[in-house]
Amino acid sequence: MASVKEQIKGFLESRRATSERILADFLAIPSVSADPHHRADVVRAAKWVAEFLSQMGLHTEVAQPAPGHPVVYAETPYRAGLPTVLVYGHYDVQPAENPALWESPPFEPTIRGGAIYARGASDDKGQVLTHLLSVQAWYEVTKSWPINFKFVIEGEEEVGSLVLEKFLDENGDRLSCDCVVISDGNQFGPDQPAITYGLRGIAYFELRVKGPSRDLHSGSFGGTVTNPATALTMILGRIMGPDGRIAIPGFYDDVVPLSDEERRRLRELPFDERAFWATLGVEAALGEPGYTVLERRWARPTFEVCGLWGGYQGEGAKTVIPSQAGAKISFRLVPRQDPTRIRQALLAYLAKICPVGVEYELVDLHASPAVLTSLDSPYIKAAENAIKAAFPRPPVFTREGGSIPIVSLFQQRLGADILLLGWGQDDDNTHAPNEKFSLADFHRGTLASAYLWEFIRQIAVPEKNSDRHSG
Ligand code: BES
Ligand code: MN
Numbered sequence: 001m002a003s004v005k006e007q008i009k010g011f012l013e014s015r016r017a018t019s020e021r022i023l024a025d026f027l028a029i030p031s032v033s034a035d036p037h038h039r040a041d042v043v044r045a046a047k048w049v050a051e052f053l054s055q056m057g058l059h060t061e062v063a064q065p066a067p068g069h070p071v072v073y074a075e076t077p078y079r080a081g082l083p084t085v086l087v088y089g090h091y092d093v094q095p096a097e098n099p100a101l102w103e104s105p106p107f108e109p110t111i112r113g114g115a116i117y118a119r120g121a122s123d124d125k126g127q128v129l130t131h132l133l134s135v136q137a138w139y140e141v142t143k144s145w146p147i148n149f150k151f152v153i154e155g156e157e158e159v160g161s162l163v164l165e166k167f168l169d170e171n172g173d174r175l176s177c178d179c180v181v182i183s184d185g186n187q188f189g190p191d192q193p194a195i196t197y198g199l200r201g202i203a204y205f206e207l208r209v210k211g212p213s214r215d216l217h218s219g220s221f222g223g224t225v226t227n228p229a230t231a232l233t234m235i236l237g238r239i240m241g242p243d244g245r246i247a248i249p250g251f252y253d254d255v256v257p258l259s260d261e262e263r264r265r266l267r268e269l270p271f272d273e274r275a276f277w278a279t280l281g282v283e284a285a286l287g288e289p290g291y292t293v294l295e296r297r298w299a300r301p302t303f304e305v306c307g308l309w310g311g312y313q314g315e316g317a318k319t320v321i322p323s324q325a326g327a328k329i330s331f332r333l334v335p336r337q338d339p340t341r342i343r344q345a346l347l348a349y350l351a352k353i354c355p356v357g358v359e360y361e362l363v364d365l366h367a368s369p370a371v372l373t374s375l376d377s378p379y380i381k382a383a384e385n386a387i388k389a390a391f392p393r394p395p396v397f398t399r400e401g402g403s404i405p406i407v408s409l410f411q412q413r414l415g416a417d418i419l420l421l422g423w424g425q426d427d428d429n430t431h432a433p434n435e436k437f438s439l440a441d442f443h444r445g446t447l448a449s450a451y452l453w454e455f456i457r458q459i460a461v462p463e464k465n466s467d468r469h470s471g
């Protein structure tokens with residue numbers, strides 16, 4: 001008789017077409033969390049997830065402890081002596097701007113060249129679904145669950161996870177677990193899976209600069225007032241030097257330097273900087289001196305202008321001094337940098353460098369610290385074994401440049417191990433037109449997830465952990 005693992009593999013293989021249909025169904029819901037017009041769609045996606053979880057026998061709730069989008073929570077009946085895994089993911093998606101740039105409409109999932117195209121395909125609906133399908137497969141094949149599961153699938157990851165923070169405040173004890181499993185990132189490359197042990201944090205602001213009380217003729221008034229758009233460029237030009245170093249005093253104070261050992265490991269990853277730039281349509285780039293591209297991308301803090309406006313944007317020329325200008329700016333942070341301290345350091349620096357004749361306002365948009373996880377954990381070992389069994393190559397160990405705001409809170413509050421197992425690819429076009437997810441990665445991710453539960457089942461859980469569960 002086939003082993004349980006083989007039976008589950010066979011089950012998943014026999015259901016590939018069904019799984020793809022389920023994915024397409026999920027992707028067709030335009031659950032754009034940032035856009036109030038899509039409120040009802042966001043709720044619809046929450047209900048879709050809740051329905052799926054309760055159909056596979058889990059106790060499921062749709063919670064909304066504060067204004068915002070619902071959190072879907074589900075759990076299996078607790079069985080002592082088995083590890084408890086909390087699966088986290090998000091069902092909300094980024095806006096699909098600009099629809100004209102999509103080859104097929106963003107919410108009409110379309111399969112082309114072995115990938116499914118739709119907003120949310122890779123970030124994060126497709127990746128969330130790998131875990132839902134793997135647990136469902138275990139339930140269908142064994143009529144039970146291999147370990148204890150908790151699911152937290154939220155609808156605000158792309159807008160800062162405020163409702164989930166409240167949910168965590170109110171349900172901290174219920175969420176206790178041995179390990180948090182998250183698939184919301186990328187592999188190292190095609191056919192090269194990765195286990196990710198670090199995420200950058202973020203401090204994101206809108207900077208508004210105000211000058212004269214109204215727009216002015218730039219001939220009549222040029223030279224007599226400070227132009228807010230010009231002032232803004234002066235300010236932005238002083239935040240980062242031409243060498244990519246951030247000039248804000250104190251900005252690097254808490255940055256933990258990369259160890260020689262980690263730098264050595266990162267250099268061993270098969271990475272060709274020129275080939276990487278070529279895929280992005282550039283030949284070279286500014287960057288912090290003394291660091292490789294992978295180090296700059298994963299383990300060093302950065303400053304980015306994400307949006308910029310002010311003055312005339314239409315056809316041809318208009319000679320005008322705008323009364324206001326603004327920018328969306330973000331800092332990616334590394335372990336030990338505190339977003340609140342970064343904000344204070346920025347405010348102090350702005351006070352020093354702002355040209356005379358304009359005023360500014362700094363609006364807070366996102367703040368979350370970076371995450372670093374331990375590689376020395378039985379859960380990492382389990383993930384390594386599961387990935388080895390489902391993908392053509394064993395995983396490499398990577399960090400990510402992106403941020404998942406709730407993860408550092410999970411780490412602090414739950415004290416659990418964190419497993420970041422991204423099934424996506426760097427060219428999935430997340431947050432951009434023509435987002436896609438490879439169907440091969442979708443199925444392999446699902447299989448790896450199913451195997452992961454089996455490997456985790458073999459981990460002995462300390463008594464104290466089991467005691468924290470109420471049963
Ligand atoms: N899934 C991404 C984070 C990510 C990106 C992980 C790339 C690994 C590789 C997540 O959905 C995301 O976009 N996060 C935002 C957070 C922000 C809105 C606070 C980010 O990183 O910009
Ligand atoms: Mn995501």
Ligand code: MN
Pocket residue numbers: 094123158430431
């Ligand atoms: Mn995202």
